[in-house]
Amino acid sequence: xxxxxxxxxxxxxxxxxxxxxxxxxxxxxxxxxxxxxxxxxxxxxxxxxxxxxxxxxxxxxxxxxxxxxxxxxxxxxxxxxxxxxxxxxxxxxxxxxxxxxxxxxxxxxxxxxxxxxxxxxxxxxxxxxxxxxxxxxxxxxxxxxxxxxxxxxxxxxxxxxxxxxxxxxxxxxxxxxxxxxxxxxxxxxxx
Numbered sequence: 001x002x003x004x005x006x007x008x009x010x011x012x013x014x015x016x017x018x019x020x021x022x023x024x025x026x027x028x029x030x031x032x033x034x035x036x037x038x039x040x041x042x043x044x045x046x047x048x049x050x051x052x053x054x055x056x057x058x059x060x061x062x063x064x065x066x067x068x069x070x071x072x073x074x075x076x077x078x079x080x081x082x083x084x085x086x087x088x089x090x091x092x093x094x095x096x097x098x099x100x101x102x103x104x105x106x107x108x109x110x111x112x113x114x115x116x117x118x119x120x121x122x123x124x125x126x127x128x129x130x131x132x133x134x135x136x137x138x139x140x141x142x143x144x145x146x147x148x149x150x151x152x153x154x155x156x157x158x159x160x161x162x163x164x165x166x167x168x169x170x171x172x173x174x175x176x177x178x179x180x181x182x183x184x185x186x187x188x189x190x191x
Contacts, residue, residue, distance in 0.1 A: 020180020040108030044072035136182030
């Protein structure tokens with residue numbers, strides 16, 4: 001995986017931080033997660049890490065960028081998990097799926113996190129969870145907005161709005177973890 005991590009760093013491709021992916025993989029192992037929906041494939045790094053946990057794990061991953069999609073397919077083959085990971089080249093907000101998943105992993109366009117959450121929450125199994133990455137966004141959420149570029153200000157505002165959405169959500173209970181770049185795990189509240 002070091003080669004893939006180096007490639008991501010050299011090409012400025014955002015992938016999960018090492019302790020973040022380790023946390024996610026431990027969660028998958030400890031909770032017997034088998035079916036995963038990933039929003040945002042990039043080069044396939046997190047999908048490969050998750051698939052390598054267990055041959056019984058199956059992942060559907062959605063990536064809208066055609067170049068990333070092609071690179072992900074190449075990497076899945078190289079790491080011999082192409083049978084476990086189905087990558088779909090489409091915008092997640094346009095994609096329709098009826099399947100149920102044990103875990104939905106959101107790691108794509110930060111401005112769309114609320115939309116992704118709402119669109120796919122009904123694709124969770126009864127005890128399924130939604131995991132969101134990048135909630136600290138490299139520490140920018142703690143910075144004074146005057147110090148941010150216009151583009152970053154918009155992303156930071158959307159992420160703050162998403163965090164509030166999670167905190168105030170009456171359907172889901174969310175736990176936040178200061179691991180990697182900030183991770184949350186949301187589980188449907190018991191009735």
